[in-house]
Amino acid sequence: xxxxxxxxxxxxxxxxxxxxxxxxxxxxxxxxxxxxxxxxxxxxxxxxxxxxxxxxxxxxxxxxxxxxxxxxxxxxxxxxxxxxxxxxxxxxxxxxxxxxxxxxxxxxxxxxxxxxxxxxxxxxxxxxxxxxxxxxxxxxxxxxxxxxxxxxxxxxxxxxxxxxxxxxxxxxxxxxxxxxxxxxxxxxxxxxxxxxxxxxxxxxxxxxxxxxxxxxxxxxxxxxxxxxxxxxxxxxxxxxxxxxxxxxxxxxxxxxxxxxxxxxxxxxxxxxxxxxxxxxxxxxxxxxxxxxxxxxxxxxxx
Numbered sequence: 001x002x003x004x005x006x007x008x009x010x011x012x013x014x015x016x017x018x019x020x021x022x023x024x025x026x027x028x029x030x031x032x033x034x035x036x037x038x039x040x041x042x043x044x045x046x047x048x049x050x051x052x053x054x055x056x057x058x059x060x061x062x063x064x065x066x067x068x069x070x071x072x073x074x075x076x077x078x079x080x081x082x083x084x085x086x087x088x089x090x091x092x093x094x095x096x097x098x099x100x101x102x103x104x105x106x107x108x109x110x111x112x113x114x115x116x117x118x119x120x121x122x123x124x125x126x127x128x129x130x131x132x133x134x135x136x137x138x139x140x141x142x143x144x145x146x147x148x149x150x151x152x153x154x155x156x157x158x159x160x161x162x163x164x165x166x167x168x169x170x171x172x173x174x175x176x177x178x179x180x181x182x183x184x185x186x187x188x189x190x191x192x193x194x195x196x197x198x199x200x201x202x203x204x205x206x207x208x209x210x211x212x213x214x215x216x217x218x219x220x221x222x223x224x225x226x227x228x229x230x231x232x233x234x235x236x237x238x239x240x241x242x243x244x245x246x247x248x249x250x251x252x253x254x255x256x257x258x259x260x261x262x263x264x265x266x267x268x269x270x271x272x273x274x275x276x277x278x279x280x281x282x283x284x285x286x287x288x289x290x291x292x293x294x295x296x297x298x299x300x301x302x
Contacts, residue, residue: 001044001046001047002030003029003030003033003034003044003047003056003058004030004047005026005029005056006047006048006049006050006051006056007050008050008051008053009026009050009051009052009053009054009055009056010022010026012053012054013025013026013054013074013077015282015286016054017074017076017077021076022074025074025076029056029072032072033056033058033070033072033108035107036070036072036107036108037058037060037070039107040060040062040070040099040107040108040110041062041063042060042061042062042063042068042070042110043060043061044058044059044060044070045058045059045060045061046058046059047059048069048116052071052073052217053217054073054074054077055071055072055073055074055077055079056071056072056073057069057070057071057072057116058070058071058072059113059116060110062098067113068098068110068111068112068113069110069111069112069113069114069116070108070109070110070111071108071109071110071111072108073108073109078219079108079109080148081148081149081150081219081220082109082217082218082219082220083097083109084144084147084148084149084220085149085195085218085220086109086111086218088141088143088144088195089138089139089141089195091112091210091214092138092139092141093135093136093137093138093139093211093214093215094138094139094197094214094215094216094218095111095112095114095206095208095214095215095216096111096112096210097109097110097111098110098111098112111216112208112210114206114207114208114209114214114216115206115207115208116206118206118207119202119203119204119205119206119207120132120202120203120205120213121202121203121235121236125236125239128202128235129232129235129253129256129257131205131212131213132200132201132202132205132232132235133257133260133261134213135205135213135214135215136197136200136215136228136229136232136261137261139195139196139197139200139215139218139228140194140195140196140225140228141194141195142194142195143193143194143195143222147195147222149195149220149221149222150221150222151193151221151222151223152187152190152196152221152222152223152224152227153187153190153223154221155198155221156183156187156274156278157187159278160180160183160278162278162281162282163176163179163180163277163278163281164180166281166284167180172277172280172281172284172296175277175296175299175300176277176281178273178277179273179274179276179277179278179299180274182270182271182273182274183270183274185270186226186267186270186271186274189267190223190224191224192223192224192225193222193223193224194222194223194224194225195220195222196220196221196222196223196225196227196228197215197218197219197220197228198218198219198220198221198228199217199218199219199231200215200218200228200229200231200232201231201232201235202232202235202236203235204216204217204218224267225261225263226258226263226264226267226268226270226271227271227275229257229258229261229263229268229271229272230268230271230272230274230275230276231275232257233250233253233254233257233268233272234250234272234275234276234295234298237294237295237298238294240298241294241297241298246298246301247301250298250301250302251301251302254268254269254272254302269302272302273299273302276295276296276298276299276302277295277296277299279295280292280293280294280295280296280299281296283295
């Protein structure tokens with residue numbers, strides 16, 4: 001079986017970590033995947049496409065014939081942190097890690113098989129948001145002692161630095177300045193520290209057998225819950241932008257999610273603004289103008 005990376009993986013790794021670094025790892029990916037399969041005594045069924053944005057996902061069978069999923073990610077995407085978070089959750093609200101937490105990162109992550117073709121995006125919006133809220137609530141637990149997870153302040157500081165050159169942009173400068181100011185205020189006032197998914201949205205919640213819905217693909221960090229909800233607020237942004245009442249619908253979504261999960265509305269609004277502008281300016285830098293326009297229009301409503 002060929003283990004060629006899906007195009008989405010190639011694009012996202014290049015945009016996020018640089019073309020040179022990404023290309024080097026992607027060139028080694030087929031051999032790394034074969035090695036991981038051999039070490040785990042796994043039989044490959046098929047590669048998931050479009051698959052993950054930072055990893056190759058292969059549906060496999062274990063030596064006893066049971067189904068599983070092998071996730072092979074580059075070390076710079078920190079699969080060791082994902083392993084640590086999944087081991088800590090131990091299947092509570094999230095996909096279960098099938099191997100010990102001390103496994104070799106080179107061997108990938110062996111996970112329980114979910115239903116990759118069924119995510120919360122397959123549900124009507126209201127039902128999807130309800131199920132998403134119920135799932136993410138389970139993930140917000142006290143982090144393990146002496147953990148190595150990044151903080152919200154640390155991650156967003158790097159993002160803010162990258163956004164800085166957009167301050168002088170005639171079209172997005174004002175919005176960028178507002179997002180950066182919101183981040184400064186939020187970080188200064190952050191009070192809680194729980195384990196967060198880090199990239200939670202409807203597409204990161206898949207159907208399962210032992211539980212109806214389970215989260216996958218965390219980019220774990222520690223901080224306040226409002227940060228974790230900010231990406232969820234803008235789910236299906238293309239539908240919001242296309243709707244005549246999109247702006248009011250977006251603001252209602254902020255309020256609804258904040259109230260249902262006992263999160264401060266203004267803090268959720270602030271993190272939603274920052275994360276939308278950060279994604280939008282990153283899309284501009286990468287030349288994905290259509291994506292950028294959607295995200296920045298959404299951000300302007302907040």
